[in-house]
Amino acid sequence: MRKVLLLLCLISFKAMDAQEISIIPQPASMIIGKGKLTISPKNVIHLWGSGLEKNAAFLQDYIKKMYGFGIKIDQSQKKTKVVQKGDIVLNYDKIEHPVAGAYHLTVSSDKIYIGGDNATGVFYGIQTLIQLFPTNLNAALTIPQLTIADQPRFAYRGMHLDVGRHFFSINFIKKYIDFIAAHKMNTFHWHLTEDQGWRIEIKKYPKLTTIGATRNGTTIGRYPGTGNTNVPYSGYYTQKEIKGIVQYATDRFVEVIPEIELPGHSSAAIAAYPALSCFPNESTKYPTKTAWNGPSEGKQVQQTWGVFEDVFCPSETTFQFLENVFDEVIALFPSKYIHIGGDECPKESWKRSAFCQALIKEKNLKDEHGLQSYFIQRIERYLNSKGKQIIGWDEILEGGLAPNATVMSWRGEKGGIEAAKQQHNVIMTPGDWVYFDHAQNKKEDSVTIGGFTDLQKVYSYEPIPKGLSSSEEKYVLGAQANLWTEYITNVPKAEYMLFPRMSALSEVLWSPKSSKNFTDFQNRMLKQYERYANWGVNYNKPAK
């Protein structure tokens, strides 16, 4: 009997510890120790590896901001220096893992040790350490002793944000990057140009922002809507602001990939520079079932949602324009990739354009899909010549894939499978699992675009699609959630759509497939909801 009681005690002690330790995404391996360790203001962060100053500063800032006390950083890098009980050591460990960002974290009776395979790994070790801290911000910084060996499953762990339909402030973009970093994700896909607004300053083409960044009104409610706000809607980022964002992201080991949409979704650019259209003298068409505000003659920035016929003409004027735009974009974004869009480009205007038809003949192309492929391949050649790789939505498969392109599979998994079979890199963003503009409750209080993707659905996502051989699987770099903002007009709504689904996606992308367990995830989420509250974010609260 005493043995049984002892066993029960041990089990409940373990369960308590396990619940206390709620790390998201779940680490690859964790051994929970017995005691605890407390970090106090007299403790020091020691740098045993060079180049870890920013990591240390991040942790120092975090403790100051959340727990209100300063902790010193010892930059001397001398391993012989005395380490006091509760001190934190940042270092490098050699870890054999094909995806960058692996780390070891040990909380022992005397110190906290984080060893990363590189500075990114150290950063992720710090993110895990932060999750060991109490969610009660007034409590002592007492953490459990444990040993973690952790590593990311996928190399590409992304979040997208559409700032074309609705604009989000620099302040929120920084928060968005914080959310990405806190989830050990590493890519921010910034969708900067749309039919309803051009959002990036291009110095050579000032009208892109003096004209293209403003629409005269916006549809009210779900398309086709109940009217028009009749209020102009504007916003763009200056190049200086963008440089600040890129630096902010770099400091948090997040790469920012800009998207400049072509050849479709280009109404705002065409409103600014009508010569980019095959029919510069035709007025912009908009759905007659929607209400319009202001002048409707000439080229206009779109005021409602959907897909529009007036797209970039594949002319030398357009290519010169795009190359000049990309020259400025490349100077701002150090990312390996530039996203060039490529989705939802109707072919009507190319069909009725004598110029396009002659070009199809001259280049010996099959049809307008061939022309789209020609368009993308020309842009790819230019960007490759500048040392950049392109990503495009899966429509870039139609008419023939550009030789080095990475495909973003959004219309289900099919595009991803096809691209991987063609030995092209793939990023999976299939709507059913990772479109965070979809509803997550059977009945939502505010309008969403449609579709239903709840927490469990996101958690159930497996980024490697069925039907790929093991040699093809390696082309799947990872996955990304997309946040399209037709019906996301403000920050609380954006946060509500993100959370808690983003936490589920982080686990899909980081944790070993074998460790996935939705019930366990939900248990760990109880602490994560407290973290959300500490971050001051809005979220979809679970049913009680």
Ligand code: ACM
């Ligand atoms: C997309 O959702 N149109 C890529």
